[in-house]
Amino acid sequence: MFGKRGNSGSGIGRQPPSGGGTLERSPPPAAARAPEPARTPTMPSPPIAPAASLPPVEDRQRSSSFYETKSQVFGALIEAIDLSQLAKLDAQSAREEIRDIVNEIITIKNIVMSIAEQEDLLEDICNDVLGYGPLEPLLARDDIADIMVNGPNTVYIEVSGKISKTGVRFRDGAQLMNICQRIVSQVGRRVDESSPICDARLPDGSRVNVIAPPLAIDGAALTIRKFKKDKLTLEQLVKYGSISPEGAEILKIIGRVRCNVVVSGGTGSGKTTLLNCLTRYIDSDERIITCEDAAELQLQQPHVVRLETRPPNLEGEGRVTMTDLVKNCLRMRPERIIVGEVRGPEVFDLLQAMNTGHDGSMGTIHANSPRECLSRMESMIAMGGYSLPAKTVREIIVGSVDVIVQAARLRDGSRRITHVTEVLGLEGDTPITQDLFVYEMLGEDEHGKIVGRHRSTGIGRPKFWDRARYYGEDKRLAAALDAAEVGEPMR
Numbered sequence: 028m029f030g031k032r033g034n035s036g037s038g039i040g041r042q043p044p045s046g047g048g049t050l051e052r053s054p055p056p057a058a059a060r061a062p063e064p065a066r067t068p069t070m071p072s073p074p075i076a077p078a079a080s081l082p083p084v085e086d087r088q089r090s091s092s093f094y095e096t097k098s099q100v101f102g103a104l105i106e107a108i109d110l111s112q113l114a115k116l117d118a119q120s121a122r123e124e125i126r127d128i129v130n131e132i133i134t135i136k137n138i139v140m141s142i143a144e145q146e147d148l149l150e151d152i153c154n155d156v157l158g159y160g161p162l163e164p165l166l167a168r169d170d171i172a173d174i175m176v177n178g179p180n181t182v183y184i185e186v187s188g189k190i191s192k193t194g195v196r197f198r199d200g201a202q203l204m205n206i207c208q209r210i211v212s213q214v215g216r217r218v219d220e221s222s223p224i225c226d227a228r229l230p231d232g233s234r235v236n237v238i239a240p241p242l243a244i245d246g247a248a249l250t251i252r253k254f255k256k257d258k259l260t261l262e263q264l265v266k267y268g269s270i271s272p273e274g275a276e277i278l279k280i281i282g283r284v285r286c287n288v289v290v291s292g293g294t295g296s297g298k299t300t301l302l303n304c305l306t307r308y309i310d311s312d313e314r315i316i317t318c319e320d321a322a323e324l325q326l327q328q329p330h331v332v333r334l335e336t337r338p339p340n341l342e343g344e345g346r347v348t349m350t351d352l353v354k355n356c357l358r359m360r361p362e363r364i365i366v367g368e369v370r371g372p373e374v375f376d377l378l379q380a381m382n383t384g385h386d387g388s389m390g391t392i393h394a395n396s397p398r399e400c401l402s403r404m405e406s407m408i409a410m411g412g413y414s415l416p417a418k419t420v421r422e423i424i425v426g427s428v429d430v431i432v433q434a435a436r437l438r439d440g441s442r443r444i445t446h447v448t449e450v451l452g453l454e455g456d457t458p459i460t461q462d463l464f465v466y467e468m469l470g471e472d473e474h475g476k477i478v479g480r481h482r483s484t485g486i487g488r489p490k491f492w493d494r495a496r497y498y499g500e501d502k503r504l505a506a507a508l509d510a511a512e513v514g515e516p517m518r
């Protein structure tokens with residue numbers, strides 16, 4: 028076997044193989060377990076077929092012989108390598124170590140492949156041993172927003188708002204489950220038949236959800252929202268046509284003058300991104316407390332306390348909910364409270380905070396229009412079991428929320444801010460709102476891209492006018508509303 032190898036110096040090769048290791052894999056094929064001659068300096072080089080360039084990893088359709096060869100090489104590698112020693116190396120050295128041993132195996136087993144195929148195999152094996160297997164090339168790409176694995180043979184990605192299928196495949200359901208397990212174990216959780224639903228996070232901050240069989244009928248479904256280190260700014264949103272320059276100006280003022288804001292939108296419409304943008308206009312001397320399920324926000328201010336909810340542990344204990352966090356916030360002398368995503372009864376505590384001197388608090392809610400956002404808040408309060416008359420609930424909502432900013436992902440994949448809407452009050456039992464700024468769809472161009480424009484609705488004096496004046500922003504606000512009256516069509 029590949030005993031301690033003189034050429035590496037790190038001594039991770041082992042003899043005899045101790046089995047186990049960090050990966051649960053199917054046993055290596057018999058051929059891989061058979062004793063191999065020790066490598067000598069005179070060992071012939073592996074037979075190499077002519078190099079051919081391969082398509083990007085995520086688009087490669089591998090043949091079954093690729094997987095057979097890989098399984099053969101992988102089995103021999105696991106026999107030859109001491110995984111606990113490997114874990115002590117940095118990623119680069121570990122890769123080099125694996126490269127050396129894989130090359131030896133290919134030589135000894137007389138496996139015929141081109142240099143490109145050999146590199147492909149090596150990359151795949153390194154990804155399996157050191158990372159998240161077939162997901163690695165997708166995780167390495169900055170342009171991907173979401174990775175959606177629907178069982179071992181189907182992986183979709185979202186790039187620039189468009190969802191497309193990739194050629195990425197897992198060897199089988201067991202490999203996929205193994206990778207899911209590895210991801211969730213990093214945050215001290217477990218996913219299996221008895222606890223098949225799990226939220227987790229990758230070390231880089233990417234948000235992960237796993238739902239395993241038998242709940243996921245066609246194999247484990249793994250969804251990853253990739254963490255963007257460089258969050259989009261309002262200037263970039265203007266550049267992408269998500270909002271007009273005047274609209275962005277209005278949003279900056281709304282952030283500055285301490286309006287209570289709810290960002291509303293569907294899944295992946297850009298709510299968190301928008302909330303993050305708005306927080307940039309908070310003064311640097313304010314004390315801000317953020318509450319999130321998985322920390323995504325990146326506030327620039329120095330005086331920030333970041334809080335995160337906690338799922339129950341394996342014994343089902345120790346859960347800390349968003350309501351617990353928001354309630355606790357109120358005892359921490361916050362000036363603003365920012366809730367990453369309001370999903371349930373915590374809305375009541377956030378509204379109370381908005382109502383009791385914590386102006387400028389913000390949160391996001393899953394809803395498809397400002398109106399729906401208001402009714403969602405009502406039903407979330409009802410979920411909390413508060414026995415308040417409907418009118419009182421509405422009074423609390425309209426008395427607390429100043430502005431709803433609506434985000435949407437349109438059918439061509441583009442993301443737009445479709446409404447900046449003020450909440451005015453109640454008329455009878457009905458909440459009254461007024462749009463300050465809207466996105467109008469005008470049609471489609473020849474490539475199916477939606478053409479539309481942002482425009483002000485002509486409201487000269489929004490309800491938060493006095494607030495803007497108090498903060499010395501009234502002239503800028505008037506100018507922005509004026510200039511926004513007829514926006515340029517954009518695509």
Ligand SMILES: Nc1ncnc2c1ncn2[C@@H]1O[C@H](COP(=O)(O)OP(=O)(O)OP(=O)(O)O)[C@@H](O)[C@H]1O
Pocket residue numbers: 171172173252255259264267269292293294295296297298299300301442443
């Ligand atoms: N206006 C935009 N233009 C282009 N890309 C955007 C825009 N807004 C957000 N994105 C990108 O879309 C992806 C989803 O954004 P984000 O996480 O803000 O959405 P979300 O509505 O909070 O999603 P979820 O409902 O899953 O919480 C991210 O990769 C983000 O960078």
Ligand SMILES: [Mg+2]
Pocket residue numbers: 298299300368
């Ligand atoms: Mg979000």
